[in-house]
Amino acid sequence: MDEESRTTLRLNELGFVFQAYNLIPVLNVEENIGFVMRLRGFSDKEIKQRVLEVATLLEIDNKLKSLPNALSGGQQQRVAVARAVAAKPKIILADEPTANLDSNNSKILMNMMRELNEKEGVSILFA
Amino acid sequence: MYKLILKLAWKNSFLRRSRTLLVIIMIAVSMSMMLAIEGIYDGMVENMVDKNKRSDSGDISIFAKEYRINKDLAYMIKNADEIKAQIENMQGAQAVVLRVKAEGLLSTARKSSFASVVGIDLQEEERFGKFSEFLKEGSIDLQKQGAIVGIELAKTLKVGVGSKVVFSTQDIRGEINSIALYVRAIVQTTNISLDNSAIFIDINQLHKFLGTDSKNAMQIAIRGEDKELYGKLKIAFANLDVKSFLELQPMIKQMQDLMIIFNSVTLLIVMGVVFIGIFGVMYVSILDRVREFGIMISVGMHYKYITIQIFLESIVIGVLGYLSGALLGAVLLTYLEHYGIDLSAFSDALATWGYEAVIYATIKTSYFTTTLGAIMAASIFSVIIPLRKIKKLNPIEVIKAEK
Numbered sequence: 001m002d003e004e005s006r007t008t009l010r011l012n013e014l015g016f017v018f019q020a021y022n023l024i025p026v027l028n029v030e031e032n033i034g035f036v037m038r039l040r041g042f043s044d045k046e047i048k049q050r051v052l053e054v055a056t057l058l059e060i061d062n063k064l065k066s067l068p069n070a071l072s073g074g075q076q077q078r079v080a081v082a083r084a085v086a087a088k089p090k091i092i093l094a095d096e097p098t099a100n101l102d103s104n105n106s107k108i109l110m111n112m113m114r115e116l117n118e119k120e121g122v123s124i125l126f127a
Numbered sequence: 128m129y130k131l132i133l134k135l136a137w138k139n140s141f142l143r144r145s146r147t148l149l150v151i152i153m154i155a156v157s158m159s160m161m162l163a164i165e166g167i168y169d170g171m172v173e174n175m176v177d178k179n180k181r182s183d184s185g186d187i188s189i190f191a192k193e194y195r196i197n198k199d200l201a202y203m204i205k206n207a208d209e210i211k212a213q214i215e216n217m218q219g220a221q222a223v224v225l226r227v228k229a230e231g232l233l234s235t236a237r238k239s240s241f242a243s244v245v246g247i248d249l250q251e252e253e254r255f256g257k258f259s260e261f262l263k264e265g266s267i268d269l270q271k272q273g274a275i276v277g278i279e280l281a282k283t284l285k286v287g288v289g290s291k292v293v294f295s296t297q298d299i300r301g302e303i304n305s306i307a308l309y310v311r312a313i314v315q316t317t318n319i320s321l322d323n324s325a326i327f328i329d330i331n332q333l334h335k336f337l338g339t340d341s342k343n344a345m346q347i348a349i350r351g352e353d354k355e356l357y358g359k360l361k362i363a364f365a366n367l368d369v370k371s372f373l374e375l376q377p378m379i380k381q382m383q384d385l386m387i388i389f390n391s392v393t394l395l396i397v398m399g400v401v402f403i404g405i406f407g408v409m410y411v412s413i414l415d416r417v418r419e420f421g422i423m424i425s426v427g428m429h430y431k432y433i434t435i436q437i438f439l440e441s442i443v444i445g446v447l448g449y450l451s452g453a454l455l456g457a458v459l460l461t462y463l464e465h466y467g468i469d470l471s472a473f474s475d476a477l478a479t480w481g482y483e484a485v486i487y488a489t490i491k492t493s494y495f496t497t498t499l500g501a502i503m504a505a506s507i508f509s510v511i512i513p514l515r516k517i518k519k520l521n522p523i524e525v526i527k528a529e530k
Binding site for chain 1: 128131134135138139142418419422423424425426427428429430432
């Protein structure tokens with residue numbers, strides 16, 4: 001499989017949550033969450049609706065206009081999770097998503113991911 | 128999608144604001160200087176061309192076939208006044224003058240020098256090339272054996288306004304004749320040959336002195352930049368020697384070519400500066416954001432969109448630099464067009480080359496369009512190497528390494 005095909009596969013089938021959040025620093029929370037959806041060609045209306053839906057679920061809907069550097073570690077990781085979930089991938093690969101979080105935030109995030117799994121029906125593979 | 132890319136490009140262009148601003152200032156300053164230099168170079172040549180056309184050859188000149196090889200009184204244009212009237216009725220001809228010329232010796236009581244006497248009609252010369260604007264000393268008047276002398280010739284003979292001079296030459300019958308003249312004015316045309324050797328007198332007086340027919344002339348000079356006029360004259364007066372300005376002044380053609388080379392070299396240097404400036408900023412900016420690109424690629428952004436984003440970032444810097452440079456350059460050129468650069472300290476050297484001491488710039492749209500093209504090209508080429516670096520990225524490796 002060549003690089004282009006791998007990129008297309010990642011875009012359409014997979015979602016990623018990284019240990020170090022890896023948000024795009026110049027985009028606000030709303031744009032970060034909708035980033036993958038934009039790459040996949042969703043309409044503005046669809047993106048706005050879905051971003052709000054996922055952000056509400058992850059309790060970051062009041063931070064939509066903030067830049068990543070204005071958020072706490074826990075909030076940034078929730079944005080990363082929202083970005084991975086928003087475009088409804090078949091599977092999410094989560095690479096130690098709680099490694100940079102304190103125990104309290106880790107617990108909250110894991111609960112939220114479990115809830116996503118139940119409500120959105122998305123499979124999450126933790127490493 | 129493209130809205131997002133444009134947004135990313137715009138925001139990233141100003142991520143390191145002071146660095147970007149510095150490059151924009153660098154482009155603006157170097158570009159405006161280049162525009163000013165271009166304007167001055169062209170202004171120098173155009174001024175020289177304008178003075179030469181006004182004082183001597185016009186846009187087109189007509190001579191008898193043999194005259195330019197052998198400047199003998201025998202080679203005059205017959206019935207030049209009728210030809211002049213015909214040309215004046217041709218489309219594109221703005222002004223036409225007749226001139227009679229003879230070479231000889233101009234003397235004072237102590238000195239003498241080679242000189243070329245030019246018989247002119249002052250009123251017509253005024254219409255043709257605003258002759259009075261060449262005045263340096265005295266008043267433009269050719270009545271009662273009045274003469275106007277070129278500035279360098281006046282210096283050579285040490286004559287001033289009011290001096291008496293004697294011009295000697297061979298008339299149409301082959302006799303050596305002399306005419307006493309009074310210097311009424313000294314002119315500076317910045318046409319080297321005229322300034323060095325010309326003495327202007329009334330055309331009718333010269334005809335009388337030389338014994339030539341007043342219907343004849345050595346030169347018919349024509350003002351008119353209509354490109355078709357030259358062709359029409361060539362056909363209409365095939366038995367005469369019809370020459371365009373640049374055919375008569377090959378040195379000025381060379382000068383124009385030389386200025387094009389100067390301007391091209393200046394453009395290349397400035398473009399080099401722009402290239403290095405944008406390259407530096409983009410390269411460092413990309414190195415700073417390797418991880419960001421890794422993230423984008425890992426979540427599914429195709430390389431082509433990253434390429435577009437990088438090109439846009441570079442073009443944003445280039446365009447902002449260009450706009451600032453164009454604005455600064457336009458202000459500078461406008462100032463130089465109105466007030467010029469005063470190089471009076473070098474006036475003697477400049478006059479030797481046919482330039483005036485105050486040099487005025489010209490403004491051409493082509494300065495701005497060429498520069499825009501060159502800056503765009505520099506902006507695009509400057510990101511090719513940084514892009515190759517991103518192409519080689521392994522997103523997962525980058526994200527892992529930068530944790």
